[in-house]
Amino acid sequence: MERIKKNFGFGCMRLPLINGEVDIEQTKQMVDLFLKEGFNYFDTAHGYIGGQSEKAIKTCLTSRYPRDAYILTNKLTDVYFKKEEDIRPFFESQLDICGVEYFDFYLMHAQNANNFEHYKKCHAYETAFELKEEGKIRHVGISFHDTPETLEKILTEYPEIEIVQIQFNYLDYDYPAVQSRRCYEVCRKFNKPMIVMEPVKGGSLVRLPKEAKKVFEEVGDGSPASYAIRFAASFDGIKMVLSGMSDLSQMKDNLSFMKDFKPLDEREIKAVEKVRDLFSSLHSIPCTACRYCVEGCPMHIAIPDIFSNLNSKRVYRDFWADYRYKDLIKTYGKASDCIKCGACEAICPQHLEIRKLLEDAVEEFEK
Numbered sequence: 001m002e003r004i005k006k007n008f009g010f011g012c013m014r015l016p017l018i019n020g021e022v023d024i025e026q027t028k029q030m031v032d033l034f035l036k037e038g039f040n041y042f043d044t045a046h047g048y049i050g051g052q053s054e055k056a057i058k059t060c061l062t063s064r065y066p067r068d069a070y071i072l073t074n075k076l077t078d079v080y081f082k083k084e085e086d087i088r089p090f091f092e093s094q095l096d097i098c099g100v101e102y103f104d105f106y107l108m109h110a111q112n113a114n115n116f117e118h119y120k121k122c123h124a125y126e127t128a129f130e131l132k133e134e135g136k137i138r139h140v141g142i143s144f145h146d147t148p149e150t151l152e153k154i155l156t157e158y159p160e161i162e163i164v165q166i167q168f169n170y171l172d173y174d175y176p177a178v179q180s181r182r183c184y185e186v187c188r189k190f191n192k193p194m195i196v197m198e199p200v201k202g203g204s205l206v207r208l209p210k211e212a213k214k215v216f217e218e219v220g221d222g223s224p225a226s227y228a229i230r231f232a233a234s235f236d237g238i239k240m241v242l243s244g245m246s247d248l249s250q251m252k253d254n255l256s257f258m259k260d261f262k263p264l265d266e267r268e269i270k271a272v273e274k275v276r277d278l279f280s281s282l283h284s285i286p287c288t289a290c291r292y293c294v295e296g297c298p299m300h301i302a303i304p305d306i307f308s309n310l311n312s313k314r315v316y317r318d319f320w321a322d323y324r325y326k327d328l329i330k331t332y333g334k335a336s337d338c339i340k341c342g343a344c345e346a347i348c349p350q351h352l353e354i355r356k357l358l359e360d361a362v363e364e365f366e367k
Helices: 024-036 048-062 084-098 113-121 124-133 148-157 180-189 210-217 224-233 248-258 266-282 303-314 321-328 343-347 354-365
Strands: 008-011 041-043 071-076 103-111 137-144 163-167 194-197 238-243
Touching: 008 024, 008 248, 024 048, 024 248, 041 238, 048 071, 048 084, 071 084, 084 103, 084 124, 103 113, 103 124, 103 163, 113 124, 113 148, 124 137, 137 148, 137 194, 148 163, 148 180, 163 180, 210 224, 210 266, 224 238, 224 248, 224 266, 238 248, 303 321, 303 354, 321 354, 343 354
Parallel strands: 008 041, 008 238, 041 071, 071 103, 103 137, 137 163, 163 194, 194 238
Antiparallel strands: none
């Protein structure tokens, strides 16, 4: 892991888009600036942006820079293999799409109690360790969305795991459905370095309510993202904090405070705790817009977009939310189209009661 230059990474799940397609020119500018400022860690997965993320990696990064200029992480996602024999061909296709001969890190994607059994049955971990022996993977790890008990089980059964990617931010620190703090403590117990995903919780910790903004403004002139990302990076054992930057201005802001990283001081920590308490009183939906739920919805409901509108109306008092909802359902299903199949809840990393929340959206937008 010695080639990692700094503890801040470019998460390529939310790249800039133009009409639903990755904005290649802006992404190139972001890649160039990221590398110029001394950072070199990039994270992708086959399903990100409907399959566009890996292709953008090749176009904007790997075809333009020598292999030793960057660290590239990819993942094995359960929906892309049904049996052990499917894994190697899928892995080779990822290498080809990304335009590389090896991945620096390869993670078993979004591990939880249910899909872990599928990975075990298909000998996915064993296959990844074999690929490491062959030089096609440098480090094998996991990304994780479940209870601390499940994480402990996985790390006990596969002690060869080298690194763990967890969701970690100040809002989820003691949130019962995510349990960031306890998952962090399990990793420390097993002496596993960590990669942080969702440090700004899908943008929720950037688009702050007025009351929360005021708390940070009284502390200093940093952006809301700066306090969230620095919070995550301040903990011992955190090897990397990922940010899913979706335009050049976000990139510039993030680099401004991570280039010469300083942990949160005592006043900033108290401000973060105060903002956390404010959020708890607002009852916003803690959706990170990962969009895993959308891909499997038989009614084509844009669940994260509906929840974003619901938060905007209830938490931020945004009167445009009703208009955005009407525009959204011209393309996607309505909240009331939900057939209660539960496919969304089975895959949600935040363990949200999506069916009930869609009922709330019906009451808010369709009555």
